[in-house]
Amino acid sequence: MDASKAGRLKVFFERLRVAESARNHDEAFDLVATILNAVEDEMTSIPFNPTTWQTDGRMYPPQADAVRDVPDFPNLKRYRSIGHNTFIADNGAIEIAVPPPTDGGTTVFSKNGSDGKHVQRR
């Protein structure tokens, strides 16, 4: 039987936390996708189908068609998904936050880029 989403999310965050820091945006984007897809492959029996519109129970990494620019921060991209914003910076830093107005934008995960700096978005 598939593990719970909360359990899989915990494993995803833990693996992402201990992974080697990315050096740039594309590496960070791939890192998130690789780790989340591996977790879902290992802990669920749900086939990978990122174009599905209605949920199939699987969690998917940020999608290219959900990208947003971040005003005043040209080195930062925001990828929107239901319930989260995933910020990925040109230095490979990653931040996952809850979008307003659900709350004030609480950060639920943060990982520095390979230069040791975190996402600058305020």
Added chain:
Amino acid sequence: MALAKYPSSIAAIEQKIRKRFPSAAIAVDAPSRPNGLWFIDVNHQGHAISLQWQEGRGFGMTTNPGRGAYGEKAHEVFVDDAGAFKRTVSLLLGHVNTSPPECVRLRELRSLRGISQVELAEALDVQQAAISKIEGRKDNILLSTLRSVVAAMGGELQLTARFPDGVEKQLLFDEEPILAEERLPKTTASVGRRSDAQ
């Protein structure tokens, strides 16, 4: 990248929600790319709904967005803003939550109920191979067969028709003929749970 042009579907539902729920916090989140994914986040008296929209796909809707999950797709989908708005009103007024469709294969359902193929076959008075065949088939299955199998597990088969405007109706069928090769005994017997299910 410039913001994508404000689509009429987004404008229409945003206006309707603002008019119906003037005190709600509403944020429209536009994509950077044309044909990108739009979001409307609504929070009314602590009840949060995330709507998504994309050209050619219609609306998606999820309450309590992101709780215990990440990157999940929409719980419910609607083809137009009228259906999505009607459902939004229903969810906000009733403080009701969306729920993801839980789909399982027949084999998984039997396993979840803790029933082996042998037990199910005994309850239906058929050979185990017949159960294996029913669970493995990829083409059509008679409703009567499915109804008997679910009943033998202790459940009741229900079919629901869901429409884009939010209307849901449970379907009723007259007794349909049962093909000889798929005939299963009309039994109300069901099997109990056991730990060594196949």
